[in-house]
Amino acid sequence: MSFEHYNGGRRPPQTPEEVIAEFMKKLDQFGKKIGQSPNVLGYILLTIFTVAALLTSFYTVEPDEEAVIIRLGKYQGTYPPGLHFKLPFGIDRLEKLKTKLVHQAEFGFRTQNSQMMDRTQYSGRNLESESSMLTGDLNVADVEWVVHYQIADPFKYLFQASDPVRNLRDVSESILRRVVGDRVVTEVLTTGRLEMAADAKVLTQEILDKYDIGIRVVAVKLQDINPPEIVKPSFNEVVSAKQEQEKLINEAEEAYNKVIPEARGKAEKVVSEAQGYEEAIVNMASGDAQKFAMVLKEYERAPAITRKRIYIETMEGIYSKFDGLTIVDPSVKGLLPVFSDKDLAKGLSSGGAK
Secondary structure, eight states, X not given: OOHHHHTXXXXXXXXXXXXXXXXXXXXXXXXXXXXXXXXXXXXXXXXXXXXXXXXXXXXXXXXXXXXXXXXXXXXXXXXXXXXXXXXXXXXXXEEEEOOSSOEEEEESOOEESTTTSSSOEEOOOOOHHHHEEEOTTSOEEEEEEEEEEEESOHHHHHHSOSOHHHHHHHHHXXXXXXXXXXXXXHHHHTTOHHHHHHHHHHHHHHHHHHHTXXXXXXXXXXXXXEOOGGGHHHHHHHHHHHHHHHHHXXXXXXXXXXXXXXXXXXXXXXXXXXXXXXXXXXXXXXXXXXXXXXXXXXXXXXXXXXXXXXXXXXXXXXXXXXXXXXXXXXXXXXXXXXXXXXXXXXXXXXXXXX
């Protein structure tokens, strides 16, 4: 059986050597045609030139970027996101910068594969030269921090400094050593974290503004702050005691806020009652005084009648408090006993009981 019959009458597959030989043959034929027709070569060169010009003339700037155009070594301008045109063939050089992205510089540690891995991994390099700092009371603290920053001015970022990121790192490290050196170690390890971060951000931005390198500091965040390994157990005891102290203070303030307002409320209640009693007594005394003045006025008009009326009213008030009292004139003879309705009812009830 022939190979053509076995393969359905088609040609057998070519070997790599046969493919290369066929390609070189066609290339040689194409070269001979170009040699015979000079216009074909010109058209090909013109097409290649046109395509290359188009490919090197247009560029796209992403939404989080800005583009800087440098023409023959001279700054031309900064361009926002979108499609733009530039001079081709390397006349205009393009620099794209992530101006909308928040970059970060890490100190005392390095992050590895934070986006690719499920758990963030850190470099095992020894970076104590960055993180070891001297506090104001001559103790040592191991401080790790992160500076978040943005490129505020692409032109200044590219041309005002040869390595703006290196400048940022040097400034931030110097400022944080200064901030930590102004505080005692207990404050650095416990309560001074937020204040130190705020001070470091402000001072770092002030220095960068003087350098004028087009960087804006977004935030300074302190990460782990630890004492040296040798004295870490003692510092942990200090921190624990500090936390216990704050707990007791909070409990005392809670009791104070509960007892003191209640006592103040009771005191205000007593004062209010005393003021009300005072007003009642004063009003009563004022009424008695006015009543006495009115009686005196009537007495002055008719002394005898007023004196007699007062006497009768006084005796009536006194004798009304006694039960079974009988007043007898000694000059009266054969006086019959006079009983009140109350006495009569009492006698009848006693007789009925017998």
